[in-house]
Amino acid sequence: MRKIIALPIIILLIFSYVIHAEYLTSDKEDMPIAETISFFASIRQSTEEVIVISDNDPFFGIIGASMACWYDSSNVSGIKPLLVQNNGELTDHQLVFLDHYLNMEDKKILVLGKHLNTTYHTTELLGSPSEVAIEAARHTFVESSTVMIIPYGTDDAYKLSLMASPLASYLNIPVLIYDENKDELQEICNDLNVHNGYLIGDISLDLPDIDIIKLENEDEIQNVVLTTINEKFGEINYITMTNPSDVIPPYVLSTNETGFTDHITNTKLTFLGRTIDIKGEGTKNYAISVPHGINRIQIHANITESGSSFMDKIDSIVPIISLYFYDKQDNIVAYSSSLGYDFEKTYIETLACNASGNYRLEVNIYNGIKGGFFTQRGISVVNTDFEISTKISELEEPHMPLIPKLSMTSSYLTSAHGGIIIADSNFGLTSNGYTIMANGSGTGPWYNEKLHNFTNTKVNYTVEQLEETLSLLGNQEMLQNYLDGPAWLAILADTNMIPMYYYGPSQGGIYEKGLPSDNPYSLDWNLSVGRTVSYDVQDVSLLISRTLLYQDICGEPAKQRDWHNRFSFIFGEGFGETGGIFHQIPYSFEIREYGFKPQVYGDLRNGRQITNLLETYTGSNYIEYLGHGDWFWYTPSLYGLDMYSKAIDVAHAKNWVYSKPSIFLTSACLMGRIDGIPPNMNLGLTMLHAGCNCFVGATRMTGSEAGLTTFENHLIVDDLSVGEALRGEKRVDREPPTYYVRVLYGDPAFNPYEPNNGFSNQGRPDYN
DSSP states (O other): OOOOOSSHHHHHHHTOEEEOOOOEEOSSSEEOOOOOEEEOOOEEOOOOSEEEEETTSTHHHHHHHHHHEEEOTTSOEEEOOEEEEBTTBOOHHHHHHHHHHHHTTTOOEEEEESOOOOSSOEEEEESOHHHHHHHHHHHHEEEOSEEEEEEOSSTTHHHHHHHHTHHHHHHTOOEEEESSOHHHHHHHHHHTTOOEEEEESSOOOOOTTOEEEEEOSHHHHHHHHHHHHHHHHSSOOEEEEEOGGGGSOOOEEEEEEEEEEEEEEEEEEEETTEEEEEEEOSEEEEEEEEOSSEEEEEEEEEEEEEOOOGGGGOTTOOOEEEEEEEOTTOOEEEEEEGGGSBTTEEEEEEEEESOOEEEEEEEEEEOEEEEOSSSOEEEEEEEEEEEEEEEEEEESSOOOOSSTTGGGGHHHHHHHTTOEEEEOGGGOTTSTTHHHHTTTBSSOTTTOGGGHHHHHHHHHHHHHHHHHHHHHHHHTTOHHHHHHTTOEEEEESOTTTSOOEEESOOOTTSSOOSEEESGGGGTTTTSEEEEOOOSSHHHHHHHHHHHHTHHHHHOOOOSTTSGGGEEEEEEOSSSHHHHIIIIIHHHHHHGGGGTOEEEEEOTTSOSHHHHHHTTTTTTOSEEEEESOBOSSEEOSOOSSSOSTTTOEEHHHHTTOOOSSOOEEEEESSSTTOOTTSOGGGOHHHHHHHHTOSEEEEESSOOOTTOOOHHHHHHHHTSOOOHHHHHHHHHHHOOOTTHHHHEEEEEOTTOOOOBTTTBOOOTTOOOOO
16 A cells, blocks of 8 residues: 655655756767756655566566665665576575575565565566566655656667666666556556656657656767766766677577487596506597588587496596587587586587588596696596487577676666666677678687687777767766776676687687687776676676675674685695795785785695585685686696596586675686686686675686786775776786786676775765
């Protein structure tokens, strides 16, 4: 039941304010954007403390953001967790978050769009986006003299709505959706006593007694959003870049699925670095026919049954199955291991553009131990059934998001930081022109150097759009303050939707080509760049909520040796000791002065079993690893009998649960490689999936100079955010290849707790 407000006119006048929308000019002609209009402050009513939206329509992200983040006319702001669910289910890690967050108070969940299967107390607003928007406005607001109406189903509707969406949070007004529903919109506007309305996009809508301000294109939208930011906060510190086409699934024309089973019997011995097959072979090869056209190729492999051997009696030994996929010229187009997927299972995928022919699939199984860095030794005994399933989907065009629907979270992320959104479908690697340039290729630029120039052209286009947006800041006299401040830039997209730049030359000894980098987006490190990614949009929504509500989740430290003050240094064997001796050990003594209680884990206690027992990873605020690595595992323990059983890999780490959001720093090869692979096979993103708020790593091999001291000092001594710390490091340390390949995954505004600095506001705008 709606609350009855006494003396509404007096209350509204008390909270009234005026926004002056200036006449803005384009390069071609003077263009009036909006007239000077008086807005009355909206009146919110208390609602549930957690918002959960369905991922089945991207417009729920816009509606949810306006309910989860707002700034009212009495200089009060609000922020609530905004989580994305899939098909009525929350992820295990989202449930861990809710168990903690909802127990802090009597908090309830508001569900938008689709029913949520949960035991928590919920209120559900279900239906289409236009229906939910109306019910959400009625649920959240008692009155609002202004609304924002966004288009649905028209060309560029989602992109323009995304760019305009922060306006609803900054003005504390409802978001409504026009979908041939004029009567319903008129009714809710009457109920809320609406007098003014922002109409986004090129749609015609006449609502009697409501003054309409039309914002039809990108420049008009950005200028009004920037004007509002200037009025509200006096400055801007945050920009989000995203690709709205990531909500569009691949255009599948037809699908062909096949499968087969086989058996491998093999005993092999490794001694003094040489491997000898004593019985059978551990590898089998198969021909996979790829037809003409644009084809998405997906191959699953899993061990179905193991025969008896003495290896099966050792609990720490798990059979490892690996896949290598080669085109008809015998070039690698994809590879993976069960270390990077799940126990006894693995998966590969690739996109082939008019590259038909017989491809070769190599299957390898290892079941045993292997150790010794200088001279390897080991034994494998395999007597195993396995199955292969292949799915080849012909696509109309090569559009293929690696992490779909990330743009759904851009409204929330941006509004919470007082920023603006840059959205463009042409940012994508596989958008216009890719089919021609990739003709005859069974893979992307990660394994095909011939595609580097095309990819870099895409990056340059995106950089140009960023520079054009910065010119709008200059028109509003906000640019210099942005550049002089933290200048955060969040890339909310995978590397297909907003690609990395490929520097050369390619490194020897590895399949991966080039040196992929986010450096160009920093504009020579005038901006603080972070790529906000994880396994999927559910994970990213949780990552953003963990970051914005970081202090609430962590709480104040209760004792000197609890999570807040713990710093774990782990160095790996095989020349990782040099980093331990020359950086980690002396630095561990230095940071004691700042209140940390560090521990160094070296050769005798760096394996998975011991570090799990000591909660080296999941119980520490700061975590730093120096040693050998790859994109799906790293091997801190090399000298013993078996490196596999002691390794940190995706298969194990994806089930970890971090007690609080940690920061994970590495100086190791390839752990930050996410280009061209499923995101849930990258170890860095696995740490974010498990509960870290930040990962710093390398997309390719790093050099021996890859120290982290400058980065860490910016965090611990200077109390900067992770994005600013990376910017500061790269301004002074330009030694290749580390300068190119070191990347940040997470919100660049995230500022972790340090004992000497305490908590920060996590990049929330000043509003007082």
